[in-house]
Amino acid sequence: MTTKPVRTVYLDHAATTAVDPRVVEAMLPYFTEKYGNPSSIYALGREAAAAIDQARRTVAEILHAQPRDIVFTSSGTESDNLAIKGCAFAQRKQGKNHIITSPIEHHAVGHTVEQLVKEFGFEVTVVPVDRYGVVDPDDVGRAITERTALVTIMYANNEVGTIEPIPEIGAITRQKGVPFHTDAVQAGGSLDLDVERLGVDFLSLSAHKFYGPKGVGVLYVRRFAPLMPILTGGGHERNRRASTENVPGIVGLATALRLAHERREEENAHVARLRDRLIQGILSTIPDVQLTGHPTNRLPNSASFVFHGIEGEAILLNLDLQGVSASSGSACTSASLEPSHVLLAMQVPVEIAHGSLRLTLGRENTDEDVDYVVSILPGIVEKLRAMSPMYHR
DSSP, X not given: OXXXXXXXXXXXXXTOOOOOHHHHHHHTHHHHTSOOOTTOOSHHHHHHHHHHHHHHHHHHHHHTOOGGGEEEESOHHHHHHHHHHHHHHHHHTTTOOEEEEOTTOOHHHHHHHHHHHHHHOOEEEEOOBOTTSOBOXXXXXXXXXXXXXXXXXXXXXXXXXXXXXXXHHHHHHHHHTOOEEEEOTTTTTTSOOOHHHHTOSEEEEEGGGTTOOSSOEEEEEOTTOOOOOSSOSSOHHHHTSOSOOOHHHHHHHHHHHHHHHHTHHHHHXXXXXXXXXXXXXXHHHSSSEEEOSOSSSBOTTEEEEEETTSOHHHHHHHHHXXXXXXXXXXXXXXXXXXXXXXXXXXXXXXXXXXXEEEEXXXXXXXXXXXXXXXXXXXXXXHHHHHHOTTOOO
């Protein structure tokens, strides 16, 4: 017989978020009442098309873009793929086959670039990061050549929360005339999305990271930026992404982004205070643990650590038994545990990188949630270390 946890604490908001009830309310009519295909010319179709147009205007206003620059997709992954492949293939016609990226990108970017290299003959330069996971803009500038088709650097890292110097990189790419994409999926609900200030030509978002529905994303495409469609069929999204639009999802995304934008300062202050309380509590009560990512220039809700001598997955399983949902940077592949590529790129030793833990807070978390985690985690770590042949003090 299993014992019910004392409380339930969700600390994996970087993975996904609950849909805001106001978002659900906005979406509901488009499932059963206003269900028309937006490409149809009769009233039900025009009603759906009008909802998409309004959503496009809402997103564009928040990004300080033009509505024509907004492409709705099925996810952040698709947005990344469309930006990278679409730009790369369009630029290849001009004899440009070189891509610049970083070693800490989400797999939606990293694996896409790898495919372009392995299957389509593109070349790649991977600029390094420092021990905090920060890209040096000057490294990007030095890597650009006359054959560079695209630079793709994420806005904020999904594992360690480090925020990259996107405006500085954007100034360099703009001056050199090279298209610049940023994966802003983790930044969508908490950082400035003004594409003019960021200096980007492409920007990817995903609704379920900021209390919107799963299965819908955005790609901002600066006017005249080179882009070849990846999905072909109808002329949807100004011929940039064929497929009947997910009207409820698009309405939900725009509503969620508007709510996040309106409450950004208030919610950032709330989660940053809890984050700092969590970091201080863990570092002060558990020996041989390190904060990963930049100590200050990080997402307001993100706290990430490595624990010496134990596996991150073991910590996760024990936290789950006590009602806490969290994440690790490791991935289980081919029955072997691989350390996070992000931590390895930050020069974290392999034996320590295995012990990664990511705790990401959200609007519903409280001081009591943080205190609960800080009260149970030391015991979990101590128990696992007592059983671990890797841990020696």
